[in-house]
Amino acid sequence: MKQLLLITDGCSNVGVSPVIAAAHAKAEGITVNVIGVVERGESISSAEIEIEEIARAGGGMSRIVNPRQLSQTVQMMTRKTVVTTIQQAVNRELRQVFGAESVEALPPDRRGEVVRVIDELGESAPLKVALLIDASGSMRPKLPAVEEAIRDLVLSLQARSGKSEIAVFHFPDSEDGEGCVCDLDWTDNIAGVKRILPKLEMRGTTPTGPAMMQVIDFFRRGDYGRTNRGETDGMMGEDVV
Amino acid sequence: MKTSSELRLAPGSVVTGKWKGGRYRVERLLGEGANGRVYLVEHGRRLYAMKVGGDAVDLQSEINALRALAARRRRAEPFLVAVDDFVHRDGSEHPFYIMRYVRGRALHEYLQREGADWFPLVGYNLLGRLAELHEAGFAFGDLKRENVLVGDYGRVELVDYGGATAFGKSVRQFTELYDRGYWNAGSRTAEPGYDLFSFAVLCLHLFEGRRLLQLSQTLLPQNRSPAELIRLTESHPALKPFAGWLQRALRGEFASAREAAAAWQRILYGGIAKPVRRRSSSAGWAAGLFACTMLALAATILWLMTEGVLPAGLP
Numbered sequence: 433m434k435q436l437l438l439i440t441d442g443c444s445n446v447g448v449s450p451v452i453a454a455a456h457a458k459a460e461g462i463t464v465n466v467i468g469v470v471e472r473g474e475s476i477s478s479a480e481i482e483i484e485e486i487a488r489a490g491g492g493m494s495r496i497v498n499p500r501q502l503s504q505t506v507q508m509m510t511r512k513t514v515v516t517t518i519q520q521a522v523n524r525e526l527r528q529v530f531g532a533e534s535v536e537a538l539p540p541d542r543r544g545e546v547v548r549v550i551d552e553l554g555e556s557a558p559l560k561v562a563l564l565i566d567a568s569g570s571m572r573p574k575l576p577a578v579e580e581a582i583r584d585l586v587l588s589l590q591a592r593s594g595k596s597e598i599a600v601f602h603f604p605d606s607e608d609g610e611g612c613v614c615d616l617d618w619t620d621n622i623a624g625v626k627r628i629l630p631k632l633e634m635r636g637t638t639p640t641g642p643a644m645m646q647v648i649d650f651f652r653r654g655d656y657g658r659t660n661r662g663e664t665d666g667m668m669g670e671d672v673v
Numbered sequence: 674m675k676t677s678s679e680l681r682l683a684p685g686s687v688v689t690g691k692w693k694g695g696r697y698r699v700e701r702l703l704g705e706g707a708n709g710r711v712y713l714v715e716h717g718r719r720l721y722a723m724k725v726g727g728d729a730v731d732l733q734s735e736i737n738a739l740r741a742l743a744a745r746r747r748r749a750e751p752f753l754v755a756v757d758d759f760v761h762r763d764g765s766e767h768p769f770y771i772m773r774y775v776r777g778r779a780l781h782e783y784l785q786r787e788g789a790d791w792f793p794l795v796g797y798n799l800l801g802r803l804a805e806l807h808e809a810g811f812a813f814g815d816l817k818r819e820n821v822l823v824g825d826y827g828r829v830e831l832v833d834y835g836g837a838t839a840f841g842k843s844v845r846q847f848t849e850l851y852d853r854g855y856w857n858a859g860s861r862t863a864e865p866g867y868d869l870f871s872f873a874v875l876c877l878h879l880f881e882g883r884r885l886l887q888l889s890q891t892l893l894p895q896n897r898s899p900a901e902l903i904r905l906t907e908s909h910p911a912l913k914p915f916a917g918w919l920q921r922a923l924r925g926e927f928a929s930a931r932e933a934a935a936a937w938q939r940i941l942y943g944g945i946a947k948p949v950r951r952r953s954s955s956a957g958w959a960a961g962l963f964a965c966t967m968l969a970l971a972a973t974i975l976w977l978m979t980e981g982v983l984p985a986g987l988p
Contacts, residue, residue, distance in 0.1 A: 504849060511845075519730055536729045536766065539692050540756040544740065547733035555842050580894045587854045591843030591861035 433517050433559045434462040434651055435510060436644065438486065439502075439578055440566035441469050443479045444640035446610065450482065453644035454490030460648055462562075463517060464490020465509045469499055469574050486640075499577035503584040510561055510585060518553045522546065556594040560654070561585070562647050564612065565629060567602040568638045579628055586622050596620055599650065600628055603643035612643035618654060680725065680767060682712055688723070688769070690757030697723055697771065706833040707815070707846050708732055713774060721754060722774045729758075729768040731835070734845070736770055738811050738837035745809040775832065777824035781879055789880070789911045791827050793941050796876065796915075798829040800934035803868050807930045811837045812863035814844045816871035817851050818878060838863035850874065850889055858899040859925055866925040869933050873922035877902060880909040899923040914940055 436457055444450050454464040466487045470476055480496060487494035492513060497505045523534045526546070532538050535546055563585075565571070565578055582600060589596035597620050603612035615628055622628065681702070682688065688697045697714040704711050709726040726732030739753040746752075754771040761767060777783070780799075784792055799821060806813055813820075814836025822830045836846035844852075844861045851871040853859040858870060877885050884905055892901065902923050906916040918936055927933040 515730060535733070536758075536768070540733075540736075540758065540768070543729065543733045544737055547730055548737060550730060551734055551737075551839075551842070583894070584854070588843060588861050591854075593842070 433514060433557055434460075435492070435513055435559070435561045436462050436464045436490070436564060436647055436651075437506065437509065437561060438464065438466045438564045438566070438640070438644065439469060439506075439581075440466065440483070440638075440640060441474075441476055441479065441571050441574065442566065442568065442638055443482050444638050446604075446637045446639035446642065448641035448645060450486045450640040450644055451489045453641045453648070454486045457644065457648050458489065458491045460652065462490070462648060462651055463492045463513050464644075465492035465513060466490075466494040467502065467505055467509070468494070468496040469502060469571070469577070470496055471574070472498060499574050502574075502577045502581040506581045506585050507588050510588070514554050514557070514559060515550065518550050518557065522550055522553075555592055558595040559589065559592065560597050560599070560618065560651070561589070562599045562601065562651065564643055564647050565600065565602040566638060566640065567629065568604060569636060575629055582628055583622065586620070590620065598622075601643065601647055601650075602629055604637045604639050610637075610639050610642055611646045612639075614650065680761065680765070681710075682725070688714070688759045690755070691759055691766070693755065693757050695755055695757060695771070697721070699723075704819075707835040708735060708833075709769075711832075714771070716771070720774045721771045723769055723771050725767050725769045732768045732770065735834045735837060738806075738809075738834050738839075739770075739772075741809045741811060742806055745805060775822050775824060775830040777822040777828075777830065779819050780821040780823055780875075781818045783823035784879060791823075792879070792911055793914075793937075794827045795823055795829060796872075797934060797937050797941060798827055799831075799872065800930055800937055802829055802831050803872065804930035804934055806831070806837070807840075807865050807868070810840055812840060812844065812865070813868050813871075814838050814863065815846045815848055815851075816868055816875060817848050818875060821875075840864055847871075850878070850885070853925075855889075856897045856899060856902060857895070858923065865929045865933075866927065869922045869927050869930060870925065872933075873919045874902065876912060876915065876919060877905050880911050881905045 457464045464487060466483045468476060468479060468483045483494045483496070493509060495505050495509070519535065526532045526534065530538065535543055538546065563582060567575065582598070586598060589598065597618040598616070599614065599618050600616035601612040601614050605611050605613050615630065616622065616625065682699045684699055684701050686699050688699065689695070695716060697716045700713040700715055700720070702710060703713050703722060706724065708728065708731045709724050712723045712725065714721050714723040724732070736753065736756055743751055743753055750773060752773050754773065756770045758766050758768050778786065780795065783795070803813060813831060815833065820831060820833045822832050824830065836844060838845045840863050842863050844863050844867060847861070849855045851874045852861070853867055853870040854861045859866065874885070888901055903920050906912055906919040912919065915937070918940060921927055921936070922933060927936070
């Protein structure tokens with residue numbers, strides 16, 4: 433299961449539309465969730481529509497929250513998305529086995545077992561969550577809350593029985609202002625990481641779309657490496673690949 | 674099936690089960706849980722609680738936990754009564770289940786009304802409830818004041834099983850303030866110690882609520898720790914006898930809720946638990962009230978004696 437979680441507070445203003453990027457992600461089997469972080473009294477009504485649309489294109493959900501609610505929202509969204517992904521897969525099976533369209537179409541007495549399977553798979557299926565953080569100007573005071581939410585998510589993921597990894601990216605890239613920077617490669621443990629998001633001189637651009645495209649590519653490369661390692665049958669080292 | 678987050682059932686409306694045909698008349702809204710709304714309903718001249726879920730899968734997970742619990746508590750009156758769906762006027766379908774209606778108050782309201790002297794007993798009964806659920810293989814997960822209902826004479830019922838999680842899995846739902854992970858005190862894996870930690874925070878919330886909230890608001894995330902919570906266990910007279918117990922729970926030293934309940938019980942009857950003495954600083958009015966009561970009592974006794982109901986010379 434692959435998820436991309438975008439945390440932002442404004443509209444994109446450079447490069448490809450994030451809605452198109454989200455549709456790309458969905459095509460690659462990556463669910464896109466979006467959280468808009470707003471301080472009290474701050475209005476991002478123009479961005480709200482974009483946030484909603486990105487999530488819709490990416491098959492995920494969107495929420496507008498204040499920094500204090502961030503940890504819980506990240507945790508809840510990740511979990512719900514896992515369940516939904518599993519549910520979609522299970523529904524396909526149900527159609528074949530029972531001719532029922534979905535779990536809801538089964539009589540309540542027969543749902544119990546199916547839901548047990550969903551719960552079990554939701555716990556044990558491997559999960560990768562890429563977090564893409566908007567680090568442009570106005571997000572700056574909210575970054576400590578973002579950092580806390582990331583640590584909190586790792587804590588929740590560690591309680592799963594399946595392999596769970598996160599990667600963290602921020603944008604814009606301070607070098608060219610165009611794409612994103614990888615702050616943390618796939619990992620399941622960040623206990624030793626003092627600071628996830630570096631202190632940056634932030635530029636004014638918000639290249640949400642291009643940054644998402646880069647993360648999708650990052651997922652793709654990860655999959656590529658994995659498939660090849662599998663084919664070596666574990667006998668030879670990675671250097672052969 | 675649509676989500677029922679917008680669905681509100683008006684008092685007087687009748688819900689008919691799609692599969693089993695049971696008819697339930699809505700009396701009023703009782704409350705809102707994480708997975709849906711709970712209504713008071715009437716069925717066959719009896720009152721029940723009906724939970725209407727937002728999502729069939731989430732609700733079914735909850736039902737699975739309740740079934741496992743019911744299998745353990747065979748002799749007791751069943752908590753889970755029926756499971757069904759209904760079709761709303763607008764065509765949307767909603768899953769629901771019917772459970773026993775528990776008359777009672779949320780824990781903190783009960784203690785405010787009936788007095789803190791009930792706390793040791795209510796705490797003990799709550800530990801018993803947790804132990805039962807644990808023996809069925811589940812952690813409760815989202816233990817907090819609102820999810821503990823107290824009826825007559827301190828009887829306790831857990832409500833809202835939305836967080837109930839099979840042992841070994843990651844806790845499905847939790848509230849930050851009560852969460853072991855939030856306080857850097859351990860994992861979010863469902864196990865007996867997870868609920869016992871929440872239980873300890875619950876006790877702190879009841880008597881040291883302000884200090885507890887202050888801690889959570891002022892401490893940096895990396896500085897939240899069980900040691901900070903332990904500091905809250907020693908000052909309030911209602912908590913003092915249980916300070917040692919609370920420290921063990923916060924440090925995760927109990928192997929099971931039964932063991933924890935037994936330790937609690939030893940304090941109850943070990944003579945350590947004295948009736949709660951109210952702090953004079955914060956409860957001056959209570960002292961005044963007490964004095965008035967004594968005056969009234971004295972007057973009554975005097976009257977009874979003059980009427981000859983009580984023998985004179987009684988102390």
